[in-house]
Amino acid sequence: GKEVTPGQLMERLGFKPEQLMTPIADLSGGQKRRMQLLLILLNEPNVLIMDEPGNDLDTDMLAVMEDLLDTWPGTLIVVSHDRYLLERVTDQQFALIDGKIRHLPGGVDEYLKIMEDYERANMQESKADFEASSRAVAGDSSDADSAEKSNQKYEAKLSGKAYYDATRRVSAIERKLEKLEEEKNEIEQKMASHDPSDFVGLQELNEKLQANQSE
Known part of the structure; x- marks a missing residue:
């Protein structure tokens, strides 16, 4: 090059x-x-x-x-x-799936497809467990709580592509907040060491600080 x-x-x-x-x-x-x-x-x-x-x-x-x-x-x-x-x-792309490194000839799209299949299988398994639990406890109030917990477990299950997307969004937000905090500290340090008689420069720094805090 x-x-x-x-x-x-x-x-x-x-x-x-x-x-x-x-x-x-x-x-x-x-x-x-x-x-x-x-x-x-x-x-x-x-x-x-x-x-x-x-x-x-x-x-x-x-x-x-x-x-x-x-x-x-x-x-x-x-x-x-x-x-x-x-x-x-x-x-070439690889992914760590079930504790093993797996080659992805189809790239990230293949990884997302694998995660969707995992998610679908997990949801079907959870739903089957819930239905079996519901049948077993029909008319038995002592086991009603168990069925409810199974239902909650099914509804709250999050994996695959949804988990990947949620994790990525949270990570992006955290990086954005860290960057804003660093910029804020940098501006405040510049203001503290700036020539107090330079009103124009101080005003510009203050505007940058206000813009940072408004994001």
Whole structure:
């Protein structure tokens, strides 16, 4: 692929020239994540293993990272809930199902189909258990509670694609909240160290803080 300088790579990862002298300790969570990726890429490893690399990255930076990883010449192993990232940067997908690693020739779509089949089978099994329990306790008030518990277990069962989607939504919300908190702390630190006579600059920082808190 086309060779790039460290400076060009930093710019592609969202770092501005004036940030070159910024201490790493002063970077936000997303910036530190990008810095880690930058240092790894500069080492040019033959094998790159990444666990949820999209965490703390906004949509634009995620797209930049995907572009970089998509052209990575070495072996890339990615663990992620982001199906679009996996499909973009990897050639083969695998899933951990029932404690075993399973190859997915059909990609993420095959995984979702497997989870739907699991969910359907589990729901049918739960429904059968409930119906059998209901027949066994007909007219027996002492066993009514058992039937009710079985029914609740059937209704509350959540697995497969529904569980996958719910987990992904919760994870996305948690990452969003963490990012907002980091941005808030960064703005407050800038306000605390800002020149008190620079009213325009303070007003801009205050507007950023208000926008952050309104999200």
